[in-house]
Amino acid sequence: MSTIAMPAPDAGIISRKSEIIAALAAILPPDAVISDPEETRAYECDALTAYRCAPLAVVLPRTTEEVAAAMRVCHRMRVPVIPRGAGTSLAGGALPTADSVVIGTMRLRDVLEIDTDNRLIRVQTGVTNLSVSAELEAQGFFYAPDPSSQLACTIAGNIGMNSGGAHCLKYGVTTNNLLGARMVLADGEIVDLAGGGLDILGLICGSEGQLGIVTEATLRILPKPEGARPMLIGFDSPEVAGECVARIIRSGLLPVAIEYMDDVCLRAVEDFARAGYPDCAAVLIVEVEGSEPEIADQIARIRAIADQLNPVEFRESRNADESLAIWKGRKSAFGAMGRLGDYLCLDGTVPVSKLPFTLKRIGELSKEHGLEVANVFHAGDGNMHPLILFDANTPGDLERAEAFGADILRVCVDVGGCLTGEHGVGIEKxxxxxxxxxxxxxxxxxxxxxxxxxxxxxxxxxxxxxxxxxxxxxxxxxx
Amino acid sequence: MSTIAMPAPDAGIISRKSEIIAALAAILPPDAVISDPEETRAYECDALTAYRCAPLAVVLPRTTEEVAAAMRVCHRMRVPVIPRGAGTSLAGGALPTADSVVIGTMRLRDVLEIDTDNRLIRVQTGVTNLSVSAELEAQGFFYAPDPSSQLACTIAGNIGMNSGGAHCLKYGVTTNNLLGARMVLADGEIVDLAGGGLDILGLICGSEGQLGIVTEATLRILPKPEGARPMLIGFDSPEVAGECVARIIRSGLLPVAIEYMDDVCLRAVEDFARAGYPDCAAVLIVEVEGSEPEIADQIARIRAIADQLNPVEFRESRNADESLAIWKGRKSAFGAMGRLGDYLCLDGTVPVSKLPFTLKRIGELSKEHGLEVANVFHAGDGNMHPLILFDANTPGDLERAEAFGADILRVCVDVGGCLTGEHGVGIEKxxxxxxxxxxxxxxxxxxxxxxxxxxxxxxxxxxxxxxxxxxxxxxxxxx
Structure with a gap:
């Protein structure tokens, strides 16, 4: 079925399976090593579910020292290690091979230090993205990167993928918010990464588990803004919506988020979440924040830009309920799309001035490949997420979807963008x-x-x- | 005199001097290779002038290809290369050895592309920091990192040192503003660095010429804010001034800059620049920006914080002239201090909550070492620049200053900071x-x-x- 090849597993390693499991069990707590095929199957894939393979064993440590002990065993016995956060990767970053040991960070869940004076939080990296902000809620702070999977995904995975999210337009992605880290190297050595000398900290952001397993992270936290307000702007053309994004960015305004949803996505979302979105070709959700006068000023300026482009709708949130409603559809977009059938979620970036052209090309490619596509993405930083709809039960459909996806990503690169924004390369790209x-x-x-x-x-x-x-x-x- | 040892130069390389120069001359334009000892002497040190050594030769290429050609020769002949921007490093980052070839980027001065739609500028890395912003002035944009040496220092050096500056509190340092780079590796190979895969771009920021010579850079540019206004706050104690910084940061405010100057520095600056600073133990310059209501709101909140700490002066700029006057003294601080005699300019960071303690310890260490110290630094991000005053003509004074400096940097590390903020490690640290x-x-x-x-x-x-x-x-x- 699949078009992406993985090398044949090493038969020598597989033949030593019981020996490897025994060595891991000897140095780890009894519940930290999983080798029953019924249980390891839960780790056979991540969110790129088209590719599956159960590993030899799964290790779920609770401390840096346990991670290091497991890594030492794997290194000594020359067994490949697949680092895994919550397994939400859309690019196959946590896909095991049959000859590998998965080391998962999800039990590394301690919050080690909260220091609002110096605006930082230190956590074990198995804590979920959303729970970091939840820990800070009472003190009035938050952690900025907010991937769509933030309820489930872990800080370890966020570092591995250099994750972004809707609010990264203003606050940057993971690499802009990581202040320090403790990492276990392939041979089990533990290192602390900070400033001075070569910036290994910068290097590990987005390294997709290629260089080590990060077990502790010091994250920059931000005070919650005084207020925030979304607005919803509807257009009757994808290119014009893209042009609106480009003009907002060009104007010098810096909203917290500019999100884009096209008609395919809007219809799916309406059926699913009844968010009250207009029926049009494309919608932008633009959120601004600050003090009340600042919010009003920004909205007025965005409205002036939008008005030049004849929007079919301009809806400014008037209260907390309306704000929730505007965001509700966007937040449920991936779930809503899932109800339509199988989809491949792509991830590429383009210069914002190239959004209109890229959207047009995606439409043309959709016709060429004969597969429908939905666009829902972080438009403000040009981080596109086309969702290619296909039917996993139709032979050849996955391959066609992958070929279509590859074409889209090549367009991204051709216009001066990049083949990954926040999902990583994994096996997919x-x-x-x-x-x-x-x-x-x-x-x-x-x-x-x-x-x-x-x-x-x-x-x-x-x-x-x-x-x-x-x-x-x-x-x-x-x- | 010096306390920092360099390895003995390689006599074998020095014996091949004329051969090496001939090989460089053979592949570069006639004026690109400098080997006359009278001329190479201009490159014998950077801004850490206590250490000097003329190189074998100096190469000043005008293109990436010329840099690559020079690197290939040096690699083939196994000659050490000292990359050099404008030579403004305070940590000896560009200090040559007698067996080395200096490759300077200062003739790589082309602006290659300005793209305000996508908020970027692409330049050869020999352009000076200030001229990048000057190029953007008419379009209403600027480049955020602003090291004190910005009139002279180059983008190549900024990348090598991951340079910051007064305005980096809000906008981040070089690594937060570098979008792409072209780099020549040690063997002369040319690589382009962008997103996707391992983040080599993050790695090269602050790599101090250890990994290659960056010849082109794509930099993020920002729209100029609507308005900006500095205020000057005087205190009768360094610790209380430090506490004020910590409280501003803790409050969640994010001024563009919070600069600190102590009494030694204030007196020097007054003698030199007559900026009209008050005669007190410490002064903060806090600058805020935004729309008029936003500026007023931020100033009111900062005033309320300062008032709790009984400032001896709170002066808000009322017009452009007053703003210039407030900044004038700070901008001339290093020049003013130079008139007092020799000084060693340190560079370390501490958590902002540790500023009061660190300032107190620096005062104590000053007494212990018997050397005066002036403090002038980017307080908002805890990036300290103590200036240790000494007399280069008094035997043993440099060594005492260096020992004092080392003690200060150890204090920075002990309180959870870092031994370099923006000057790099070089030979100094x-x-x-x-x-x-x-x-x-x-x-x-x-x-x-x-x-x-x-x-x-x-x-x-x-x-x-x-x-x-x-x-x-x-x-x-x-x-």
Whole structure:
């Protein structure tokens, strides 16, 4: 079924399965090692459910030391390790191989320190994204990155994918909000990352489990704004909605969020959540924040920009209920789309001035490939999430969807964008890396991998095209 | 005189001097290679003038290809390369060794692209920091990082040091404003860095010329705010001024800048610039920006915080002239201090809540070491710049100043801060890295260096303590 190849599992490792499990069990608490096939099946995929493979075993440590102990065993026995947060990756970042041990961070759930004076929180990385902000609620602070999966996804996964979210237009993505980290390297060594010398902290954001497992993180926290207000702007053309986004950004305004939903998505959302969205070609949700006069000023300026483009609707929230209603549809968009059938959720970025062109091209490609597409995404920073609808039970449909997706991502790169915004490369976009990078550009990334994970045990066969990584993996096999 | 050792230059390289110069001259324009000792002397130091050593030769390329050609020659002949921007480093980052070739970026001065729609500018990295903003002035945009040396310092140096400046409290430092880069590696290979895969872009910010020479950079630009207004707040105690900073930050306000100057600095500045500063123990300059109501609101809230701490003066700028006057003294502080004699300008960071304690400890250490110290720094982000006054002509004074400086930086690390904010480690803080990092923490940094510069030709003997880097440099010698 699948179009993305994984290397054949190492039969030698699989033949040592019981030995590996025994070695892990010997140094970890009894409930920390899972090897019963009935139970490991829960870890056979992440949110890219088209690809599945149960691992040899799953380890769920509670401390940095337990992670390090498990990594030492895997390193000694040369077993690949698949780091896993909550398994919400849409790019297959946490897909196991049959010869691998999954090390999950979800039981690393302690909040270690809250320091509002210095605007930071230190947590174990298995805490979920939303619970970080929940911890800070009473003190009036929050943690800015807010991926759609924030109820489930962990800080470990956020660091691995350099996660963003709707509110990252103003506050930046994970790398802009990570102040320090404790990481376990492939050989089980524990290192602390901070400022001074080479910025390993910057390097690990978005490293997709290639360099180590981050077990503790110090995160920048922000005071909650005085107030925030969304508005909803409807247009009768996707390109005009895209043009509106470009004009808002060009004007110098910096809303907290500019979200985009097209008609396919709007209809699905209306059926599902009854958010009261208008029936039109595209809707923008723009949120601004600050003091009352500041909010009013920003809304007036955005309204003036929108009015030049003849919106079919301009709805400003007048109270908390209306704000919730405006956001409700957007927040339920992925669930609503799921009811329509299977979909592939893409993730690419384009310069905001190229949004109108890119939306037009996606429409044309949809016709060429004969598959419907819905667009719902973080428009303000040009982070697109086209959802390609397909039927997993129709032979060949997944392959067609993947080919369509690849075409869209190539358009993103062609217009000066990037093939990933916040989902990572994983297995999904592994072979597209060549459209973004020259062999030389990729080589230095793999040399960094060689340096920190010389045996290529951490999440191998991901991120880098198999052909390009072959010499590195081959060399590593003798390590 | 000096307390910081550099390894003995390689006599073998020096004996090949004319051969090396001939090889460089053969592939570069005639005026791009400087080897006359009278002329190379201009490159014998950077702004850490206590340490001087003329290089074998200086290369001043005008294109990425010329940088790559020079790097290929140096790599083939195994000659160390000292990357240099404008030479404004205060930590000895651009100090040559006698067996090295300096490659300067100052002739890479083209502005390649201005794209206000997508809020970016692409430049060759020899353009100065201030000229980037000057290029954008007419369109109403600016580039946020603003180091004190911004009139002279280059974007290449800013990237190498991850430079900040007074206005980085709100807008972040270089790493938060760098969107892409073209870099020449140690072997002359040219790579383009962008998003997707491992974040080499994050890694090179602050890498102090250890990994390559960045020749082109794409920088994020920001629209100029509607308005900005500084205020000056005087206190009769350094600790209380520090407490005021901590309370402003804790309150959730985010001024564009919070600058601190103590009495030693205030007196020097008054003699020099007649800025009309009050005669008190410490002054804060706090600048806020936004629309008029927003500015007024922020000033009122800052005034309320300051009032609780009995300031001896609270002066709000009423017009452009008064704003200039408030900033005039701060901007001339380093020049003013230079008139008092020699000084060592330190650079460390502390959590803002630890500012009062750290200022008190610096006062105590000043008495212990018998040397006067002036404090002038970016208080809002805890980035301290104590200036230790000494007399370069008094034997032993530099060594005492350095010992005092090391004690201050250890205090920064002890209270949870970092031994560098924006000046880098260079040679100055090389041996203090052990107070911040364990051998394991440092080892992974050096393994990254091994990966990208296997022969350790780029700025060797800097950043990492010589003892720790010895095995790496030794292995590299056989490369």
């Amino acid at each position: 592994r072979d597209l890396m060549t459209s973004q990078y020259t062999p030389e550009d990729m080589a230095i990334q793999m040399e960094i991998k060689d340096a920190l994970d010389p045996c290529w045990l951490l999440n191998p066969a991901k991120v880098f095209p198999l052909e390009a990584s072959q010499p590195h993996r081959q060399r590593a096999a003798t390590c | 090389r041996d203090l890295m052990t107070s911040q990092y364990t051998p394991e923490d440092m080892a992974i940094q050096m393994e990254i260096k091994d990966a990208l510069d296997p022969c350790w030709l780029l700025n060797p003997a800097k950043v990492f303590p010589l003892e720790a880097s010895q095995p790496h440099r030794q292995r590299a010698a056989t490369c």
